Amino acid sequence: MKFLHAAVVVAIVGFPITAQAQSTANDKAEAANAAASSSTLTVSGSASIASDYRFRGVSQSDQEMAVQGGITIVHESGLYVGTWASNLAGWGTFGGANMELDLIGGYKAKLADDAALDIGLTWYMYPGGADRTDFAEPYVKLTGTSGPATLTAGVAYAPRQQAIGKWYDTGIDAANGIFKNPGDKDDNLYLWGDGAMALAGTPVTARVHVGHSWGQDGLGPNATAVAPTGEYWDWSLGADATYRNLTFNVSYIDTDISNREATYLRPSFSKGQDGTGNIAGGTVVLSLTAAF
Numbered sequence: 001m002k003f004l005h006a007a008v009v010v011a012i013v014g015f016p017i018t019a020q021a022q023s024t025a026n027d028k029a030e031a032a033n034a035a036a037s038s039s040t041l042t043v044s045g046s047a048s049i050a051s052d053y054r055f056r057g058v059s060q061s062d063q064e065m066a067v068q069g070g071i072t073i074v075h076e077s078g079l080y081v082g083t084w085a086s087n088l089a090g091w092g093t094f095g096g097a098n099m100e101l102d103l104i105g106g107y108k109a110k111l112a113d114d115a116a117l118d119i120g121l122t123w124y125m126y127p128g129g130a131d132r133t134d135f136a137e138p139y140v141k142l143t144g145t146s147g148p149a150t151l152t153a154g155v156a157y158a159p160r161q162q163a164i165g166k167w168y169d170t171g172i173d174a175a176n177g178i179f180k181n182p183g184d185k186d187d188n189l190y191l192w193g194d195g196a197m198a199l200a201g202t203p204v205t206a207r208v209h210v211g212h213s214w215g216q217d218g219l220g221p222n223a224t225a226v227a228p229t230g231e232y233w234d235w236s237l238g239a240d241a242t243y244r245n246l247t248f249n250v251s252y253i254d255t256d257i258s259n260r261e262a263t264y265l266r267p268s269f270s271k272g273q274d275g276t277g278n279i280a281g282g283t284v285v286l287s288l289t290a291a292f
Contacts, residue, residue: 045071050287053086056190056211056226057234057255059279060100062090063271072104080120081105088126090273094222097129106139115144122156124163132221135163137188148198156192160185164226166218171266171275174223181218188215188226203242207251210235223268228280229261238285247289254282 046069052059053066060066072082082104088097106120118141126133141154158164165184168174192211199206211234215227238251257280267275 040076042074042076043071044074044291045069046289046291048287048289050285052283052285053088053092054236054253054283054285055092056213057232057236057253057257057280058091058228059271059283060086060088060090060092062092063277063279063283064089070102078108078110079106080108090271091224091269091279094126094129094133094224096222097126097133099127101125101127114146115142117142130222132162135161135226148200150194150196152194154192154194156190158188158226160187162221164188164215164220166216167221168219168223170264171219171223171268174219174268182221186216188213190214190227204239205242206239207249208235208237219265219268225265228265228269229257232257232261232280234280245291247291249285249287249289251285251287252282253285255280257281 048068050066050068052063053061053068066086068084068086070082070084072080074080084102084104086100088094088100092100103123103125104120106118108116108118110116119139121136121138123136124134135158137156137158139154139156141152143150143152145151162183162185165181165186167179167181167184169180173180190211190213192209195208197206198204212231213227213234214231216225217230219225232255234253234255236251236253238249240247240249242248257278259278262269262278262280267273269279271277271279
């Protein structure tokens with residue numbers, strides 16, 4: 001993958017959004033960031049229902065409802081492990097799987113009272129899918145707080161792997177089973193920024209996210225791609241309201257992937273994989289999360 005230019009991103013999204021709206025490696029590890037206890041081990045988790053599952057702006061549930069959940073175990077040293085899962089449909093099925101299961105591990109170090117560094121790895125698994133679907137993605141993120149505001153900057157880099165290789169040049173090739181580059185491997189880079197602002201005197205937190213992906217400009221072995229069109233921007237703007245252990249979120253999510261740019265990926269990159277509709281277009285996503 002050739003990097004023609006770099007991106008600097010500043011934005012937002014906490015774990016309440018992660019499992020439902022705009023999912024990243026950063027998002028799925030947020031449970032570890034939120035957990036705090038004087039005991040040696042702390043266990044935390046959540047269960048969510050969302051109107052759509054968007055991974056970096058692209059629908060993984062065919063623009064339909066998703067049920068998701070995760071659990072994280074944190075050691076007082078800063079080490080953590082966790083898992084997160086969601087149902088899938090359409091573009092996100094990775095050769096037949098109807099489920100994504102992420103295994104997450106990492107280390108969070110406190111740099112100051114208002115700053116922390118988090119280093120970890122997410123292993124994306126698709127049980128029941130075809131071979132060569134799973135891939136690993138290390139990530140690093142830096143989080144700082146100032147009063148009611150929290151800012152996070154992060155990078156996730158998946159090294160060369162078959163699951164994100166360019167096996168098909170076009171969606172038509174994929175539909176006809178014509179491999180142009182069987183066994184190909186590629187890498188993927190994702191830079192993002194998250195921002196959150198708690199509104200004083202209310203249970204509401206405003207959130208914003210922006211990210212940029214670089215990857216293969218074709219389709220992987222199961223006619224999908226982590227970075228459709230090779231490189232693109234995704235962003236979201238939203239807010240959540242919390243009552244006890246429940247969080248309701250509403251977010252507007254979008255990308256700069258146009259219908260014209262996505263044409264060569266179809267029919268794979270479309271709702272129902274029928275060649276129509278833009279599953280990376282702007283949409284409002286609603287979600288309800290219960291923390292435990």
